[in-house]
Amino acid sequence: MVSKTPMITTLDGVYLDHNATTPVDTSLYEFIPNWLSQFGNPSSIHQASRGPRTLIREARHHIAETLGVSPLEIVFNSGASEGNNSIIKSVWDRKGVERNEFICSSVEHPSVMKAMQAIQKKGAVIHWIPVNRDGELDMAFVQRVLSHKTALISVMSANNETGTLFPVAQLVPLARAAGALIHSDCVQVFGKQALNLKELGVDYATFSGHKFYALKGSGFMYLKKTAPFVSLIDGGAQERFRRGGTENTLGVAAMGHIVQKMKSINLTGVWADIQSHRDFFETEVRTHIPGVHVTAQKSPRLGNTSHVMIQGIDAETLLINLDLDGFFVSTGAACSSGNPEPSPVLLSMGFSRQEAQTSLRISLGWNSKRSDMERFVERLKDIVARLRQMKKEWDDVAL
Amino acid sequence: MSLSSVRVKKRVLVAMSGGVDSSVAAALLVDQGYEVIGATMQVWDYSQCDIDEGNGTCCSSLDVDDARAVADKIKIPFYVINCESKFKEKVIDPFVADYLKGQTPLPCVNCNTYLKFDHLIHKMRELDCDYLATGHYAQIETENEKSFIATSEDDWKDQTYFLFTTHSEIIPKLLFPIGHLKKPEVRRIAEEKGLVVAKKKDSTGICFVGNQGYGNFIESHVGSQVVAAQRGYFRRYPGGEVMGEHKGIHHYTYGQSRGFGLDHHEKMFVVKVDAQSRTVWLGDEVHLFGHDLQLRDMRLMDQLDENQVYTVKIRYQHKGAPAKIQKQGDGFKVSFLEKQRAITPGQAAVIYKDKKLVGGGWIVV
Numbered sequence A: 001m002v003s004k005t006p007m008i009t010t011l012d013g014v015y016l017d018h019n020a021t022t023p024v025d026t027s028l029y030e031f032i033p034n035w036l037s038q039f040g041n042p043s044s045i046h047q048a049s050r051g052p053r054t055l056i057r058e059a060r061h062h063i064a065e066t067l068g069v070s071p072l073e074i075v076f077n078s079g080a081s082e083g084n085n086s087i088i089k090s091v092w093d094r095k096g097v098e099r100n101e102f103i104c105s106s107v108e109h110p111s112v113m114k115a116m117q118a119i120q121k122k123g124a125v126i127h128w129i130p131v132n133r134d135g136e137l138d139m140a141f142v143q144r145v146l147s148h149k150t151a152l153i154s155v156m157s158a159n160n161e162t163g164t165l166f167p168v169a170q171l172v173p174l175a176r177a178a179g180a181l182i183h184s185d186c187v188q189v190f191g192k193q194a195l196n197l198k199e200l201g202v203d204y205a206t207f208s209g210h211k212f213y214a215l216k217g218s219g220f221m222y223l224k225k226t227a228p229f230v231s232l233i234d235g236g237a238q239e240r241f242r243r244g245g246t247e248n249t250l251g252v253a254a255m256g257h258i259v260q261k262m263k264s265i266n267l268t269g270v271w272a273d274i275q276s277h278r279d280f281f282e283t284e285v286r287t288h289i290p291g292v293h294v295t296a297q298k299s300p301r302l303g304n305t306s307h308v309m310i311q312g313i314d315a316e317t318l319l320i321n322l323d324l325d326g327f328f329v330s331t332g333a334a335c336s337s338g339n340p341e342p343s344p345v346l347l348s349m350g351f352s353r354q355e356a357q358t359s360l361r362i363s364l365g366w367n368s369k370r371s372d373m374e375r376f377v378e379r380l381k382d383i384v385a386r387l388r389q390m391k392k393e394w395d396d397v398a399l
Numbered sequence B: 001m002s003l004s005s006v007r008v009k010k011r012v013l014v015a016m017s018g019g020v021d022s023s024v025a026a027a028l029l030v031d032q033g034y035e036v037i038g039a040t041m042q043v044w045d046y047s048q049c050d051i052d053e054g055n056g057t058c059c060s061s062l063d064v065d066d067a068r069a070v071a072d073k074i075k076i077p078f079y080v081i082n083c084e085s086k087f088k089e090k091v092i093d094p095f096v097a098d099y100l101k102g103q104t105p106l107p108c109v110n111c112n113t114y115l116k117f118d119h120l121i122h123k124m125r126e127l128d129c130d131y132l133a134t135g136h137y138a139q140i141e142t143e144n145e146k147s148f149i150a151t152s153e154d155d156w157k158d159q160t161y162f163l164f165t166t167h168s169e170i171i172p173k174l175l176f177p178i179g180h181l182k183k184p185e186v187r188r189i190a191e192e193k194g195l196v197v198a199k200k201k202d203s204t205g206i207c208f209v210g211n212q213g214y215g216n217f218i219e220s221h222v223g224s225q226v227v228a229a230q231r232g233y234f235r236r237y238p239g240g241e242v243m244g245e246h247k248g249i250h251h252y253t254y255g256q257s258r259g260f261g262l263d264h265h266e267k268m269f270v271v272k273v274d275a276q277s278r279t280v281w282l283g284d285e286v287h288l289f290g291h292d293l294q295l296r297d298m299r300l301m302d303q304l305d306e307n308q309v310y311t312v313k314i315r316y317q318h319k320g321a322p323a324k325i326q327k328q329g330d331g332f333k334v335s336f337l338e339k340q341r342a343i344t345p346g347q348a349a350v351i352y353k354d355k356k357l358v359g360g361g362w363i364v365v
Helices: A027-036 A047-067 A080-095 A110-121 A139-145 A168-178 A249-264 A267-288 A315-324 A344-348 A370-398 B020-031 B061-073 B084-100 B107-126 B168-173 B183-192 B214-222 B224-228
Strands: A074-077 A101-105 A125-129 A150-154 A181-185 A204-208 A219-223 A292-294 A305-310 A359-363 B011-015 B035-042 B078-082 B131-133 B138-143 B146-151 B232-236 B242-246 B269-274 B279-283 B289-300 B310-313 B321-328 B331-341 B348-353 B356-363
Touching: A027 A249, A047 A074, A047 A249, A074 A080, A080 A101, A080 A110, A080 A150, A080 A181, A080 A204, A080 A219, A101 A110, A101 A139, A110 A125, A125 A139, A139 A168, A150 A168, A168 A181, A267 A292, A267 A305, A267 A370, A315 A359, A315 A370, A315 B078, A315 B107, A370 B107, B011 B020, B011 B107, B020 B035, B020 B061, B020 B131, B020 B183, B035 B061, B035 B107, B061 B078, B078 B107, B084 B107, B084 B214, B107 B131, B107 B168, B131 B168, B138 B356, B146 B168, B214 B224
Parallel strands: A101 A125, A101 A150, A150 A181, A181 A204, B011 B035, B011 B131, B035 B078, B232 B279
Antiparallel strands: A074 A219, A204 A219, A292 A305, A305 A359, B138 B146, B146 B356, B232 B242, B269 B279, B289 B331, B289 B356, B310 B321, B310 B348, B321 B331, B348 B356
């Protein structure tokens, strides 16, 4: 039964968790009702298939054009978790006999980490590339382990927790020289900076619609024409046998629409503003809150992401306080909320469990404003001061 | 919650287990006009559990989902607070250690002492709340402007036995919103408010043990070597003749009369467990009765009068019996006016003056 009184209401607060998911762009509110009438199965022969098929074709075209690749190389699916699993397991399936080694950063998204662990159980050898406290990849390690046994290098373009950008472009020639394939999880960079996959030269890339203002449950993969692949989901002939299951017309159309919209706005200007708000936040907290460490500040980072560790502050408590006051942030990866283990990304970077448990991530988006950041900083200062005062009193009693 | 709203309501953190009692407690607080924040303590790593494991106990992952569903229904913010390491240190490890010492521990008291009324009290302050509420069957009353804990209106469900370690200074910060109700009334309210937990069965037993039984839980916790070292003999009390081998002292508790695996027709009871010699003494029921007990780590919320006769409960289901209490050495001695059955080391003796909770301690011998 559908609840008569849904609790969900419009968020009344400041949303600073865009790396977890973005709001649905309001321009879609206007289009989606029209797309809803395009209910036909795009694979049908009759006329009802034409509308949805056109929406999907156009979306594929727009996305391919933006990425500088052929529409045939774009395969729609449910998002990057599916994409990452499909690609890693495909490469193992098709290449594992002759090349059983995989190279992967130690700070990938869980869908990459877990897929790697799954093929490891079947006999693959995984080399996890270490990262340092600034979030930089150990490129010497890659060169050391890369060999004629390497099947695939998988390195994300940007880390979801710290925003660190990884040198995928430098890895491509290394992979090529060794005859290995290369994949990049591009979820966090897409829509935030220009991305031309043809120039980048990777064999595979993965994307999620809900990270760029489209809908949840929709995404796509880039599969280079020459790259080996087997469908994770067997079924109909959809996506040229590369992904079974009736297409998510709405989700696909929404992604196509946003990609078109991005071409029409001055993205460089938008992101410059966002970065200036992020930098303002970091300057303010470092000036006004003692004991703040900005993670990977000196490394190339996404302009929208700030990851900070606030000495002596339990991030879980801080996050709840902020939520109660209407500021929506994260302690790290959204997927691990409720998970007591500190972020594996931070542990891999060499931070202690204690340090990791003081971490707060804010990630800005198209609608973030300077005034929001001003209010956020004010509130953060107050809460941190109150929690520290309280902790001092308790420590004094304990002594 | 709006950014601009000025706090006019008193803010309460309510501990929600996903059971009917704490769910109704939260709903009643909303009705009473408080700003209510729900929280569940995550005490166990459920990621390693099967989907149906833990169901029917008070803190399984499905219970967290129920608590969240109730919070959504009554429109309050809700958070899961991680307490795994503290729960292991303060509740599970001592529980296992007590069993291995031949005692019958009472982990719910430690959970209240170190988690609900310590960890959550800290959370309550950190979240700028005025009160901490729980779904305990207990009441807060005042006498000469001093708050104390009093028994619930529901004699059968009363849970003050588990609250004797509560520090006096935090009592004014506590709310027990269902303490004045009887269980059927609580269920009726849950149903009336359409809470998904209205018909959920009561949790029984120790939440983290589940259906596997204490013995198996302890064995999985400490490993086979430790368990093997717990084996010993059944002996007849008081004569001492060996009656057979037992599978480890942690399987037996005072007053137990079954599960010995002995070919013996006469009804016998565990009358004593000697951890040092790993002997489980079996005897007639008459040997289970005793007049006195010693208490360690006594917690008092009120002055103790050595001439006064108090009501003392020696286990949760015990009705309570009249006794006098005297300081003796480092601890206290409780002398019942009439002999009591199965005074069990590791359990608590909890002291009442009429309805008022006076304090309590841990039974040593």
